[in-house]
Amino acid sequence: MSEAQRSAQSIFAPAQGLANDWLEFFNARAVQPAAAAATEDDVRGPGQLDNSLHSVLTITTMTLATSGAKGAAMVTLLLVAMTVVCVPGAQPRSFTQTEIAQLDRFVMEVMRCARIPALSLSLVSDDDVVYEKGYGTANPTTRTPTTKDTVFCLGSFTQSFTSVLLADLLSRNENKTFETPLRDIMGSRIHLPGHYRADLVNLKDILSMRTGLSNMDIIATAVGVNRYRLMEQNLRFAPEVTSFRESYVFNEILFSLVEEAARALGGNTWYRLLRQHVFNRLGMENVAFVHMDAKENNKLASPVHSLNGKPVQVPMDAYKGQELVAAASSVCASASDMTRWMQFILSGGKKDDSQAKYSLTKDPEHFAGHLAPRDASTTRREEIMRVRRLQVMRRDVLQNTFQPVQPRPRGSTRLTGFSQPDIQVSYTRESNRYAFVSQEGSLPGYESLITLLVDRKAGVFTAFTGDGGARAYAAKTLINTFALDMLLQGNPWVDSTSVCHVMDTMTDMTRRSEPHPTRVSAMSEPIRPLEDYEGTYRHYGYGDVFIRRNGSELHLEYGELGRYILTPSSRNDTFIIQANSGPLWYTTNADEYRSKGPYLAFFDNRYNDPERRPETVTIPFFSSDIAPVFSKHPVRPVESEQEDVECDACANFISVPLILTAAMSTMVVSLRNHCTYDDLKKAADSILSKTKYRPKIGIICGSGLGHLGELVEDRIAIPYKDIPIFPISTVPGHEGKLIIGTLEGKAVVLMQGRSHTYEGYPTQKIAVPVRTMKLMGVEILFVTNAAGGINPGYAVGDLMIIKDHINIAGFAGINPLIGPNDDRFGVRFPPMSNAYDIELRNLAKKLGKEMGFESFLREGVYSMLVGPNFETVSECLLLRKLGSDATGMSTVPEVLTAKHAGMRVFGMSLITNKVVSEYDSEVMASHEEVLETGKKRSEDLQALVSAMVKNLKV
Numbered sequence: 001m002s003e004a005q006r007s008a009q010s011i012f013a014p015a016q017g018l019a020n021d022w023l024e025f026f027n028a029r030a031v032q033p034a035a036a037a038a039t040e041d042d043v044r045g046p047g048q049l050d051n052s053l054h055s056v057l058t059i060t061t062m063t064l065a066t067s068g069a070k071g072a073a074m075v076t077l078l079l080v081a082m083t084v085v086c087v088p089g090a091q092p093r094s095f096t097q098t099e100i101a102q103l104d105r106f107v108m109e110v111m112r113c114a115r116i117p118a119l120s121l122s123l124v125s126d127d128d129v130v131y132e133k134g135y136g137t138a139n140p141t142t143r144t145p146t147t148k149d150t151v152f153c154l155g156s157f158t159q160s161f162t163s164v165l166l167a168d169l170l171s172r173n174e175n176k177t178f179e180t181p182l183r184d185i186m187g188s189r190i191h192l193p194g195h196y197r198a199d200l201v202n203l204k205d206i207l208s209m210r211t212g213l214s215n216m217d218i219i220a221t222a223v224g225v226n227r228y229r230l231m232e233q234n235l236r237f238a239p240e241v242t243s244f245r246e247s248y249v250f251n252e253i254l255f256s257l258v259e260e261a262a263r264a265l266g267g268n269t270w271y272r273l274l275r276q277h278v279f280n281r282l283g284m285e286n287v288a289f290v291h292m293d294a295k296e297n298n299k300l301a302s303p304v305h306s307l308n309g310k311p312v313q314v315p316m317d318a319y320k321g322q323e324l325v326a327a328a329s330s331v332c333a334s335a336s337d338m339t340r341w342m343q344f345i346l347s348g349g350k351k352d353d354s355q356a357k358y359s360l361t362k363d364p365e366h367f368a369g370h371l372a373p374r375d376a377s378t379t380r381r382e383e384i385m386r387v388r389r390l391q392v393m394r395r396d397v398l399q400n401t402f403q404p405v406q407p408r409p410r411g412s413t414r415l416t417g418f419s420q421p422d423i424q425v426s427y428t429r430e431s432n433r434y435a436f437v438s439q440e441g442s443l444p445g446y447e448s449l450i451t452l453l454v455d456r457k458a459g460v461f462t463a464f465t466g467d468g469g470a471r472a473y474a475a476k477t478l479i480n481t482f483a484l485d486m487l488l489q490g491n492p493w494v495d496s497t498s499v500c501h502v503m504d505t506m507t508d509m510t511r512r513s514e515p516h517p518t519r520v521s522a523m524s525e526p527i528r529p530l531e532d533y534e535g536t537y538r539h540y541g542y543g544d545v546f547i548r549r550n551g552s553e554l555h556l557e558y559g560e561l562g563r564y565i566l567t568p569s570s571r572n573d574t575f576i577i578q579a580n581s582g583p584l585w586y587t588t589n590a591d592e593y594r595s596k597g598p599y600l601a602f603f604d605n606r607y608n609d610p611e612r613r614p615e616t617v618t619i620p621f622f623s624s625d626i627a628p629v630f631s632k633h634p635v636r637p638v639e640s641e642q643e644d645v646e647c648d649a650c651a652n653f654i655s656v657p658l659i660l661t662a663a664m665s666t667m668v669v670s671l672r673n674h675c676t677y678d679d680l681k682k683a684a685d686s687i688l689s690k691t692k693y694r695p696k697i698g699i700i701c702g703s704g705l706g707h708l709g710e711l712v713e714d715r716i717a718i719p720y721k722d723i724p725i726f727p728i729s730t731v732p733g734h735e736g737k738l739i740i741g742t743l744e745g746k747a748v749v750l751m752q753g754r755s756h757t758y759e760g761y762p763t764q765k766i767a768v769p770v771r772t773m774k775l776m777g778v779e780i781l782f783v784t785n786a787a788g789g790i791n792p793g794y795a796v797g798d799l800m801i802i803k804d805h806i807n808i809a810g811f812a813g814i815n816p817l818i819g820p821n822d823d824r825f826g827v828r829f830p831p832m833s834n835a836y837d838i839e840l841r842n843l844a845k846k847l848g849k850e851m852g853f854e855s856f857l858r859e860g861v862y863s864m865l866v867g868p869n870f871e872t873v874s875e876c877l878l879l880r881k882l883g884s885d886a887t888g889m890s891t892v893p894e895v896l897t898a899k900h901a902g903m904r905v906f907g908m909s910l911i912t913n914k915v916v917s918e919y920d921s922e923v924m925a926s927h928e929e930v931l932e933t934g935k936k937r938s939e940d941l942q943a944l945v946s947a948m949v950k951n952l953k954v
């Protein structure tokens with residue numbers, strides 16, 4: 001050992017000894033390391049460790065600072081990313097005996113320090129199996145050694161199988177994709193909270209966890225809720241953590257919907273389809289499902305957890321509840337199965353079939369597309385024809401599962417990759433060198449991690465039994481990292497002499513990054529009699545918890561399995577929860593869980609009055625994000641209604657019922673009113689295909705102001721009714737034609753007439769023409785309107801350059817940008833402080849002056865009310881107080897949409913009438929007057945707009 005190695009090693013404290021019970025597990029270990037000993041030079045050592053570890057830990061710290069509870073997973077991913085990219089130009093290959101010994105030693109050292117009873121490993125390179133091995137004892141009772149065929153339950157890794165199954169099912173179905181709304185696949189109503197979600201949610205949203213709904217998985221483990229009840233009753237009350245499609249929010253319970261979708265697409269249960277379409281095809285022979293047949297599988301490694309430092313077997317009954325989240329977490333498989341899976345993924349849908357013998361006559365499907373042209377010499381070999389690589393799934397089908405939800409910003413230091421994971425294996429990162437795919441899984445008693453370097457066709461799979469948590473993350477990460485480095489002939493920066501110390505460091509760092517547990521200590525007496533806490537407490541999403549006194553103890557019951565004792569604590573009305581019996585003991589008792597601090601239940605009453613009995617109980621450990629509050633007198637949350645009317649994504653007319661209550665305003669809009677980017681692009685392309693012009697200037701003409709269209713030369717006019725996604729104008733004075741040609745020599749696209757919210761269009765629909773213009777290439781938008789003059793200094797016929805607007809409609813929740821944000825148009829939160837471009841306003845003033853318009857050219861603030869009624873006197877007075885100079889019923893949605901999409905905007909109002917601002921006035925506003933003024937004064941407006949167009953440098 002070199003001096004550098006020695007000193008680097010001394011940085012770390014010695015590994016801790018193992019408790020006797022755990023040693024027993026290891027004594028029963030059947031598989032010993034390969035005999036060949038490694039030389040000192042083979043052991044890559046702490047010499048390199050120092051620098052690499054330093055950089056890893058620096059990044060780790062950064063990650064933890066920003067990542068919160070998901071820290072451990074990110075550490076894992078970053079570590080793998082860090083280490084696998086440092087291998088320059090190495091070639092995958094098989095291992096020498098020395099290397100095998102080195103790897104074995106490393107794995108067993110990790111097992112020793114992480115107290116892992118059974119572990120399986122599989123390595124694949126260039127589609128070939130490099131190494132498959134089991135270590136330790138799979139079953140301490142029968143002392144069965146672990147082999148490559150020992151079965152481990154994989155937890156969340158199941159999602160990868162589900163994604164591939166769905167890709168395959170969808171490829172057999174012409175009209176359905178990952179983006180088809182689920183309700184169009186399942187043909188039934190989906191009940192989810194929030195506007196739009198139920199209408200829009202698709203497989204991609206659920207698989208990539210972008211629904212924004214809180215994870216209610218506890219339901220699956222504890223309550224005897226069946227799928228029907230879950231879908232009909234509970235899910236609609238799932239708490240919302242973020243808005244729909246805003247960011248990654250871990251949620252597995254929604255995979256119950258995915259299972260139903262698979263059934264609808266494949267006509268069979270999810271698990272049968274999975275066997276049929278994936279496992280059987282790949283020859284994954286040892287697969288079992290944790291809640292069904294795993295316990296009868298004699299190859300299953302016993303799940304083990306530690307309780308008070310001793311290994312305890314997790315009873316298989318504990319997994320009963322996995323049924324509801326089966327598609328997310330129930331598959332168990334062996335390392336040899338996972339070798340096949342890795343080969344399948346890395347080869348783009350092929351299976352290694354070199355060992356199999358098929359008959360051409362009996363198994364023709366095995367040879368489809370694989371046979372050389374037949375001639376006399378091939379016929380004799382047909383009976384034993386071997387096809388080494390068999391394409392079992394089309395490459396493009398498989399690739400669908402790797403499509404990222406959103407492209408990640410290049411060079412971004414933000415970890416958006418983790419909050420917007422890819423569908424299939426959840427996390428894909430483009431490293432400097434290799435595309436990197438990784439997914440880990442955990443269930444009580446089981447851990448797994450798969451890491452694939454897709455470009456290098458190299459992959460490693462590790463699964464083991466034992467405690468989860470930070471140490472398990474570190475253990476599986478380090479094994480995969482080490483194995484990949486070896487496989488690619490890199491320099492592993494950690495070896496068997498240092499790995500335990502590294503693991504300790506990583507574990508500590510992860511734990512430190514986790515929220516600090518609340519400090520409470522157990523007390524013998526609560527502050528009030530136990531009877532005061534008794535009762536049934538309800539949550540509409542989670543169901544009921546029952547609190548009962550049992551002798552001197554207080555018990556909490558939740559569903560079929562959840563039986564907990566509540567111990568009074570040093571904090572008033574706060575109890576420590578511990579599972580007392582039954583298969584769910586691990587949820588609060590196991591060492592891994594307890595290390596996070598005591599699990600608490602907080603009782604409270606709405607008056608915060610110690611004299612009154614508690615009415616609610618909050619149980620944070622039921623959820624990883626929003627602590628559910630169960631109440632004795634629950635208030636049913638307001639549900640957002642979904643429209644029953646079936647109408648197309650871009651239907652032309654949809655009613656907008658508006659429910660306003662004192663507490664909240666709820667706009668009931670079917671999100672199918674939202675046109676997708678693709679719909680809009682299609683419309684834009686189709687319009688452009690009809691003209692040679694590529695306008696950069698767009699103009700929207702207000703009431704009675706459409707004559708500007710007549711000045712457009714060499715024009716074509718397309719009625720809105722011929723552009724299927726456009727809303728049709730229904731108001732007199734709005735022709736409803738899209739005109740394309742030139743104005744003052746500049747290519748323009750001009751809307752002769754617009755649509756308004758008061759016509760019954762959801763305001764999102766008003767955005768459609770503007771977005772279409774954007775996709776046609778428009779950069780500057782002119783909006784004109786007829787407006788009532790509020791400013792007492794204004795006269796009928798004045799022209800008002802719009803300086804700014806007040807979105808009164810927006811105050812009532814009417815805004816075209818409401819709903820999922822498509823980043824291709826613009827950002828979620830667009831600024832509006834320079835809504836009306838200052839340069840364009842200055843240009844208008846300059847030109848207006850030159851044209852002699854000074855006496856009637858104004859600049860002021862426009863406010864939009866929805867209409868269709870004209871304002872009351874009091875409303876006019878209010879608008880005046882707010883700073884409005886003119887008012888109308890349009891323009892603002894268009895401007896918001898244009899600014900969101902990055903366009904420059906110029907707005908101008910023709911003051912067609914003066915608003916009525918005296919209570920005893922007999923004057924009445926009318927649309928006739930509006931149109932009449934338009935007729936008289938629109939020429940000036942047209943002249944000014946034309947002059948501006950002429951002067952623009954586009």
Ligand SMILES: O=P(O)(O)O[C@H]1O[C@H](CO)[C@@H](O)[C@H]1O
Nearest residue numbers: 702703785786889890927930
């Ligand atoms: O805003 P534009 O479409 O110009 O029309 C204005 O005139 C109509 C009322 O007379 C309303 O539609 C109002 O918004």
